[in-house]
Amino acid sequence: MRFVVALFLLSQLLFASTLYKTLSSNPSxxxxxxxxxxxxxxxxxxxxxxxxxxxxxxxxxxxxxxxFEFKEKKRLIFRLRKNIRWHDGHPFxxxxxxxxxxxxxxxxxxxxxxxxYSTDFRMVQQVEAxxxxxxxxxxxxxxxxxxxxxxxGILPYHxxxxxxxxxxxxxxxxxxxxxxxxxxxxxxxxxxxxKANEHYYEHRPHIDRIIYSIVPDGTTRFYMMQKKEVxxxxxxxxxxxxxxxxxxxxxxxxxxxIAKAYTYLGFNMKRExxxxxxxxxxxx
Numbered sequence: 001m002r003f004v005v006a007l008f009l010l011s012q013l014l015f016a017s018t019l020y021k022t023l024s025s026n027p028s029x030x031x032x033x034x035x036x037x038x039x040x041x042x043x044x045x046x047x048x049x050x051x052x053x054x055x056x057x058x059x060x061x062x063x064x065x066x067x068f069e070f071k072e073k074k075r076l077i078f079r080l081r082k083n084i085r086w087h088d089g090h091p092f093x094x095x096x097x098x099x100x101x102x103x104x105x106x107x108x109x110x111x112x113x114x115x116x117y118s119t120d121f122r123m124v125q126q127v128e129a130x131x132x133x134x135x136x137x138x139x140x141x142x143x144x145x146x147x148x149x150x151x152x153g154i155l156p157y158h159x160x161x162x163x164x165x166x167x168x169x170x171x172x173x174x175x176x177x178x179x180x181x182x183x184x185x186x187x188x189x190x191x192x193x194x195k196a197n198e199h200y201y202e203h204r205p206h207i208d209r210i211i212y213s214i215v216p217d218g219t220t221r222f223y224m225m226q227k228k229e230v231x232x233x234x235x236x237x238x239x240x241x242x243x244x245x246x247x248x249x250x251x252x253x254x255x256x257x258i259a260k261a262y263t264y265l266g267f268n269m270k271r272e273x274x275x276x277x278x279x280x281x282x283x284x
Contacts, residue, residue, distance in 0.1 A: 017208040020231045022215045022224070026188045029172035032153025033103060033115045046194055046210065047087075048153030048177035051078050051097065051135075060147045064092065064154060064178065065135075073142040074125075078150070080133040084201050086156050087182045094129035099157040101127045103166070113166040120149040153177065180205045189214050225252070 027040035035044040051065040062068060065078040084092040104118045123146075126138040139146055156176055163169050175183055180202070181194035192212040196205040213230075215221045222239050224230045228251060235244070235254065244254070267274060274280060 019207050019210045020229060021210065021212050022221050022230055022233055023192070023212050024214075024216050024218075024221075026214055027192070029167075030175040030183065030186075031155070031166070031169070031172045033100070033113065033117060033155065034166070034172065036116060043183075043192060043194070043212070044153060044175070044177075045179075046181040047175050047179045047183060048155075049179050050151035050153055051080075052147055052150050054151075063151075064097075065150075068147060070146075074139045076137045076139070076146055077130075078135040078137070080135065081201055082133055084178055085199060086158075086178055087176045087197065088156075088159075090156065090158050092154075092178055093132045093157075094135050095132075095157045096154050097135050098127055098129045099161065100152070100155045103155065104152070117152055120145070120152070124149075153179075181210060184209070 023039045023042065025037070025039050027035070027043050028037050029035060029040055030044050030047065032044045032048045035041045049064045051063060052060050052068065053063040055061045062081075064080060064084060066081045068076060068078045070076055078097070080092070080094060080097070086092060101121065101124070103113055104115060104121055105124070106113065106118065123139050123141065123143040124137060125140045126136075128136045128138075130136050137146070137150075159176055160166075160169075160171060163171065166172075173186060178201075180197050180200045182197050184193040184195040186192050191214070194210040194212075196208050198204055213224070215224065218236060221230065221233055222235070222243065225233055226248065240254070269280075
């Protein structure tokens with residue numbers, strides 16, 4: 001499966017203060033633990049950081065964690081950066097990491113939260129904050145994804161420690177993270193505006209604002225590109241074959257790459273229909 005995008009010419013983008021993009025639907029919750037739809041994931045990835053991330057060569061490197069190391073095959077130590085602040089100015093510490101882990105794994109039975117990402121932490125035996133900037137993770141057994149699972153966005157303890165209903169929390173619409181961008185405004189079915197985090201730990205983002213327009217229809221999104229109202233978007237095969245002309249190519253760079261996605265068919269094998277041996281063999 002291949003994915004094609006049209007990208008506003010890089011030479012022009014470097015001098016642009018605003019990047020215009022589109023989303024096909026409204027985000028449901030801008031909380032990384034609850035961002036299960038593509039729109040929510042796209043926005044929350046700008047707002048929140050994990051302890052680690054991938055570099056351009058797909059190597060796991062530190063993000064909120066300045067460094068990490070295995071003391072033993074089942075014991076992983078994260079050393080957190082000391083210069084990170086939440087978007088509201090509050091300092092980031094190991095309390096936030098421990099709080100996020102406890103939410104993911106439902107350690108506090110009084111808190112109602114349902115997240116599919118909790119299964120990634122099923123091999124974790126214990127998480128402990130050794131001090132304000134050191135976190136120890138002990139696994140039940142050596143785990144090949146021991147570091148990768150900590151790419152999950154971390155939540156602010158100081159804002160959410162008294163929250164009891166995360167599914168309907170105001171935080172899901174007014175998130176506060178540590179990421180390179182902050183939420184400036186959110187108008188459902190209209191626009192979502194992100195502004196650069198002036199104090200981001202790596203450096204201030206080069207682009208001042210990212211503005212997403214909510215446009216469900218693919219034809220309308222392509223029309224917006226033709227009018228040069230969008231800087232970056234996906235193209236459909238028919239659009240490339242029939243509608244992309246020379247002027248379009250002069251304004252946009254068209255990039256084809258392998259899609260990081262998959263499709264599948266799932267069958268409920270408990271249904272009577274699938275008890276038939278011939279049908280089982282046909283779909284296996």
